[in-house]
Amino acid sequence: MLRDFGTVEPGSLSGPYDLCVAGTGPAGMTVALKVAAAGGRVLLLEGGGLGPTPESRAVYEGRNVGTVPYGHIETCRLRQFGGTSGHWAGRCAIFDRVDFEQRDIFDLPGWPISYDETYRHLDEAKSILDIPDAELTLEPATPWAEGPFRIGAYAMSPPTRFGVKYKAELEASGNIDCLYNANVTDLRLDENGERISAVVITGYDGREEIVEAAEFVIAFGAMENARFLLNANTQRTEGLGNQNDMVGRTFMEHFNVDFGKVLTTDERFWSEFVEEDGRTPPLMPTVAKMQDADIGNGIITMISAAQQRYYGRLAPYREARRAIICGVKPLRARVQENDSSLTCKDEYFIGTLTEQVPNRESRILVDPDDRDQFGKPKLLLQYEVTDQDWKTIESHAFELGKLLAGKDIARLRVREGLLDRTIGVGAHCHHMGTTRMSDDAKDGVVDKDCRVHGIPNLYMAGASVFPTGGGVNPTLTLVSLAVRLGEHLNAKAGRL
Amino acid sequence: MADQSLLKTFGDQTKAVAASVSDMPTRRKVLLGGTAIITIGAIGLSAASGESSPFIRAAKDTPRADIRDLGDGFFLVDGWVLTADDLERAGE
Ligand SMILES: Cc1cc2nc3c(=O)[nH]c(=O)nc-3n(C[C@H](O)[C@H](O)[C@H](O)COP(=O)(O)OP(=O)(O)OC[C@H]3O[C@@H](n4cnc5c(N)ncnc54)[C@H](O)[C@@H]3O)c2cc1C
Numbered sequence: 006m007l008r009d010f011g012t013v014e015p016g017s018l019s020g021p022y023d024l025c026v027a028g029t030g031p032a033g034m035t036v037a038l039k040v041a042a043a044g045g046r047v048l049l050l051e052g053g054g055l056g057p058t059p060e061s062r063a064v065y066e067g068r069n070v071g072t073v074p075y076g077h078i079e080t081c082r083l084r085q086f087g088g089t090s091g092h093w094a095g096r097c098a099i100f101d102r103v104d105f106e107q108r109d110i111f112d113l114p115g116w117p118i119s120y121d122e123t124y125r126h127l128d129e130a131k132s133i134l135d136i137p138d139a140e141l142t143l144e145p146a147t148p149w150a151e152g153p154f155r156i157g158a159y160a161m162s163p164p165t166r167f168g169v170k171y172k173a174e175l176e177a178s179g180n181i182d183c184l185y186n187a188n189v190t191d192l193r194l195d196e197n198g199e200r201i202s203a204v205v206i207t208g209y210d211g212r213e214e215i216v217e218a219a220e221f222v223i224a225f226g227a228m229e230n231a232r233f234l235l236n237a238n239t240q241r242t243e244g245l246g247n248q249n250d251m252v253g254r255t256f257m258e259h260f261n262v263d264f265g266k267v268l269t270t271d272e273r274f275w276s277e278f279v280e281e282d283g284r285t286p287p288l289m290p291t292v293a294k295m296q297d298a299d300i301g302n303g304i305i306t307m308i309s310a311a312q313q314r315y316y317g318r319l320a321p322y323r324e325a326r327r328a329i330i331c332g333v334k335p336l337r338a339r340v341q342e343n344d345s346s347l348t349c350k351d352e353y354f355i356g357t358l359t360e361q362v363p364n365r366e367s368r369i370l371v372d373p374d375d376r377d378q379f380g381k382p383k384l385l386l387q388y389e390v391t392d393q394d395w396k397t398i399e400s401h402a403f404e405l406g407k408l409l410a411g412k413d414i415a416r417l418r419v420r421e422g423l424l425d426r427t428i429g430v431g432a433h434c435h436h437m438g439t440t441r442m443s444d445d446a447k448d449g450v451v452d453k454d455c456r457v458h459g460i461p462n463l464y465m466a467g468a469s470v471f472p473t474g475g476g477v478n479p480t481l482t483l484v485s486l487a488v489r490l491g492e493h494l495n496a497k498a499g500r501l
Numbered sequence: 502m503a504d505q506s507l508l509k510t511f512g513d514q515t516k517a518v519a520a521s522v523s524d525m526p527t528r529r530k531v532l533l534g535g536t537a538i539i540t541i542g543a544i545g546l547s548a549a550s551g552e553s554s555p556f557i558r559a560a561k562d563t564p565r566a567d568i569r570d571l572g573d574g575f576f577l578v579d580g581w582v583l584t585a586d587d588l589e590r591a592g593e
Contacts (some may be wrong), residue, residue: 093549153586263582268555406582407575416556416587 007175009052010187010208010231011252014058018182019200020217022048024494025204026224027189030088033168034465035133039469039491041180043500044401048218049181050206052188055168060209061085063231064377067384071367071460073430075258075388081434082226086185087168089226090480095164098135098477101302102294104360105473108268110299111362113255115443116472117429117453126355126488135170135482148286152293152466153404153409157287157304157415157477161242189233190379192221192430192463200209201463207379220462220494222485227256227469228384233351233367233456236381245267246440246457249447253369256386257474259303260394261357264402265419267307267353267409269360274414284308285353286409289476290401301360305405308356312499313429319380356403358433359398364391371438372379395426416500437468455490466490526545560591 023045026037037049053061067078083091100120109116116123124143131141137160145158175183184206191217192203196386201221206214223230231253236246248251269275278285287304295302315323330340341347350355361367367389371382406417422428444448446458457463457471466487468479475482495501528536559579569577576583 114521141540270554310507338558343554403571403582405575407571409574410575410584410587413584416554417579417582418556421580424580 006178006181007172007183007185009070009205010184011186011210013214015212015214018214018216020048022046022182022216023498024220024222024482025047025050025216025218026228026298026466027204028052028088028092028224028466029086029167029183029270030224030226030341030467031090031133031165031167031484033088033222034171035130035484035487036222036224036491037181037183037493038174039488040414040494040500041178043071043491043495045180045182045498045500048204048216049175049183050187050189051086051185053083053184055082055086057156058186061186064379066377067232068230068322068372069385069386069388070370071388073388073390073425075386075432077303077432077434078384078386082228083430085168087166090094090165090167093434093480095134095162095163096159096478097131097134097141097162097203097238097481098159098370099141099143100129100475100482103295104302108299110301110362110397111196111473113363113365113441114443114448115444118443123482123489124483124485126268126324127481129339129488130485131160133165133488134481135165136162136481150291152408153211153290154288154408155291157289159287159477162388162480169293188379189223190381191239192237192245198240200461209378218381219498220464220485221489222464222494224466227436227439228369228386230465230467230469231256232371232381234440235369235371245463246450246460246469247355248406248459250388251441251450253439254365254367255363255441256367256369256388256436257361257363257437257471258388259328259433259474259476260357260361260390260398261433262355262357262398262423262428263355263420263431264355264398264400264423264428265406265417266348267355267405267415267417269415270350270355271414272325272414274409277414278307278414279309281493285483287358288405290404292402297402298402299393299396301362301394301455303357303359303401304476305401306356306358307353309350310352310354311350315358330381333385334465350416355402358399359394359401359480360474362391362397363438363441363473364389364394390430394430398430401424433478435468435474437471437474437479440465440469441472442470443472454493455486464490464494556583557591560588570585 025048026033027050029051037047041047069075083089102120105116140160147155149156188207190203190207194201195202203215203217234252237245285307336415369385370385372385373382375383409415440450455464468483563579
């Protein structure tokens with residue numbers, strides 16, 4: 006059943022449910038459907054409406070107090086039925102084995118589960134994301150590799166909008182009670198203070214319901230997962246799962262650094278690299294390069310300036326100016342010397358998706374001086390980038406420059422800001438790592454089953470559990486882990 | 502500037518986000534570029550590879566002391582990643 010919490014009779018929610026899942030994005034929805042399919046009775050709670058609403062958006066407000074700008078706290082997340090899948094782009098790929106290892110480039114353990122275990126449910130995850138069977142198998146073949154680079158394998162989801170794909174199924178479901186406009190504002194521990202006994206749901210009119218369940222899964226995305234645990238401090242002052250001060254730490258993104266421009270010098274550039282849409286396929290460092298140079302993973306794409314469009318009233322003027330300047334060699338050279346934003350059609354922009362290493366100081370905090378409409382401290386992001394991250398960004402750039410110049414097909418000119426580290430690191434809306442998975446509770450927040458250390462019936466779902474961010478988009482991996490979590494909960498309750 | 506070209510990939514729904522964020526949803530179809538791109542690109546090649554190319558000029562104008570050795574026979578010259586051959590052509 007799918008209902009507006011505002012229309013639910015007070016006191017009519019008849020717990021205890023087998024499972025309470027909070028959040029209807031790819032992570033939460035996947036766990037709920039998996040458990041319901043095995044006969045579990047599920048309460049699925051969504052804080053937003055069926056579409057965007059101003060009062061729900063306001064709950065996601067926050068600010069960055071770190072030393073590195075991050076302008077996407079609100080725009081990167083959709084607080085509504087189906088979650089951020091309402092505007093994700095659908096690009097999917099599989100991490101590399103090396104991404105799971107403990108590496109010298111950061112001072113925390115790697116993943117406590119293996120690559121094979123993480124992707125044990127890959128086929129199910131692909132079908133949830135509507136990726137054809139034949140695409141993206143384990144150990145995907147590298148279509149091309151040369152020197153320090155390989156071309157990474159990926160597939161596109163249509164993209165699957167969870168709120169659209171699963172709405173009818175939820176409406177018809179006898180096992181899932183799904184409520185929207187149902188904000189999860191707290192969890193209650195039992196009288197021994199050991200297990201979670203109930204969830205506190207608050208409506209936009211302030212009405213509260215407390216509902217019991219046997220197991221609880223929080224799936225709000227990595228920023229909100231951490232804020233929620235930190236704010237759930239009525240019975241544990243440090244927040245839930247935060248006995249080792251790890252909740253919110255190691256917030257990771259993927260950098261998107263426009264680190265320079267590529268000037269093509271030979272037609273072989275197009276035949277070697279360019280796809281139909283004017284972009285180059287994703288170039289990734291080889292594992293050997295990452296290991297030799299002690300750098301992180303990632304993707305570099307070169308995007309043809311011929312694809313660039315101007316927008317707005319001045320578009321025709323700017324297009325004409327570009328055509329004239331680019332057509333006259335000496336003029337072009339002089340103008341581009343002073344205006345690096347002028348691009349001619351034989352040039353390529355750079356887009357990257359670059360790994361950010363786990364760093365305790367890059368973290369989510371809460372702001373006791375600024376509260377949301379439920380009285381909960383708003384989100385504070387302390388966004389930090391390490392020397393190691395800059396080393397990765399710089400190395401990817403120089404290696405690309407060497408590849409192109411070495412083949413004599415193009416030359417890369419890096420931006421000044423790359424060298425003095427004033428260039429923007431960009432973002433991809435891939436929020437990861439704030440409740441990281443670890444064997445030892447001092448290194449993370451959840452164990453290898455995604456269960457919060459020290460609380461036997463509380464689980465986290467989504468990319469917040471990633472111990473490292475790898476060099477590809479996260480959603481396929483987080484959906485694989487959500488299927489795995491659903492299976493774990495079914496096995497625990499003897500539902501298999 | 503790059504942001505503007507990236508807008509296209511997101512569609513209208515996410516223009517605000519896409520103006521500054523990209524998820525690079527490229528489609529792998531064929532490795533060979535379309536003729537349009539080749540034609541457009543070829544126009545610029547003579548400008549790019551000849552003596553008047555901006556990187557050869559940069560190499561000419563940059564004092565030797567400001568050239569950074571990037572290893573493996575490559576050099577950083579006024580932001581350009583160049584080969585030893587490029588420097589030779591520039592008369593370095
Ligand atoms: C523009 C854009 C493009 C992207 N493109 C890609 C891509 O190409 N490939 C890729 O892999 N990833 C991409 N992503 C990232 C992708 O969207 C996320 O990885 C994915 O949505 C995360 O799923 P989730 O379920 O963990 O969180 P979300 O999808 O954010 O879902 C969280 C849910 O929790 C709900 N919620 C929050 N707080 C509460 C509360 N207190 N009570 C009840 N409910 C609550 C929210 O309303 C929401 O429904 C993109 C993101 C953006 C913004």
